[in-house]
């Protein structure tokens with residue numbers, strides 16, 4: 001599906017939007033619910049990634065296809081490795097077979113797991129024969145993906161002797177690890193994170209607790225971008241959000257103040273208000289803790305005509321696509337003066353935005369959603385726009401609610 005996006009007649013916006021639950025919190029909660037069936041979950045994400053996770057958790061034998069869902073791939077690996085009697089092959093989309101999993105598989109093998117590669121060493125598909133894991137200490141590199149660590153931590157409480165992880169090297173995407181531990185704490189599972197060591201105690205039963213998933217902050221980023229590009233005085237209210245979020249991407253509230261957007265927290269809402277034009281020439285941010293908002297921020301800066309220097313992007317090359325290359329290619333098509341390395345992105349200030357450009361999305365939901373706000377500045381096309389369903393199936397409907405023109409073209 002190719003979409004033509006055009007500016008709303010009035011770029012002074014005022015709207016309320018309900019956003020689906022965080023896919024990160026949902027997929028963690030679902031795994032915990034599989035281990036402790038008396039847990040309840042509210043505000044579950046309606047994303048594809050949450051659906052494949054739900055389906056995957058029900059399978060005991062045979063092939064589990066998790067499509068593009070990185071969290072499902074990684075979280076289910078530890079889960080199945082520790083489930084005695086289950087024998088599954090975990091696979092996914094073509095891109096998933098290019099996203100590395102060796103660090104996690106090596107750690108699980110050190111704990112006694114039986115896992116083998118079905119095609120390329122170090123990559124899905126993998127075959128897992130579930131076993132009782134009794135070894136409880138392992139070390140693993142922490143600078144490639146935090147999902148390997150969260151995966152081990154989520155399964156840890158169900159292991160006979162719990163788990164002690166030693167994280168080697170600089171730890172990346174730290175808030176996601178803290179989110180995992182916070183959810184364990186919410187259901188009464190003892191854990192600690194000191195320096196490079198994380199410990200989780202074993203437990204067989206937990207109290208009847210309801211986990212309430214906060215709405216997705218990465219999804220909120222596209223509305224931050226829209227408000228930053230809209231007229232001063234515009235406002236969008238998003239629900240359901242809270243100030244003490246578990247999601248690292250809530251750092252958006254702070255980052256976007258530099259782009260003229262104020263965030264006002266209500267009892268379960270955030271109101272994003274454009275209070276002034278951005279007063280900086282260039283935005284400098286380290287996104288090692290919030291890699292998923294790199295695309296949004298670079299496109300906002302381009303739309304505002306300001307530059308940016310985004311660092312800490314070393315994980316972007318192994319996500320749904322090589323996001324650094326994809327941003328370089330698509331922003332260049334729009335006329336942006338941009339350069340990327342394998343860990344940072346620099347955009348120079350420029351006034352010109354080419355119109356009528358077709359943005360390629362590379363099977364990456366965030367490519368589609370990050371470029372969409374540019375419709376406030378110029379008309380553009382989004383190729384394969386259905387990719388948004390990976391995390392935010394209602395995205396295009398919600399844009400229409402803002403009176404942005406969203407029209408399917410042949």
Ligand SMILES: O=C(O)C1=C[C@@H](OP(=O)(O)O)[C@@H](O)[C@H](O)C1
Nearest residue numbers: 024071145146147173176292315
């Ligand atoms: O644990 C999670 O829910 C996630 C961790 C991050 O991945 P990395 O740790 O690989 O950066 C993030 O990019 C991804 O969207 C979700």
Ligand SMILES: C=C(OP(=O)(O)O)C(=O)O
Nearest residue numbers: 068069070071292319320
């Ligand atoms: C990187 C992402 O997802 P995952 O790694 O879970 O596929 C994302 O949603 O931006």
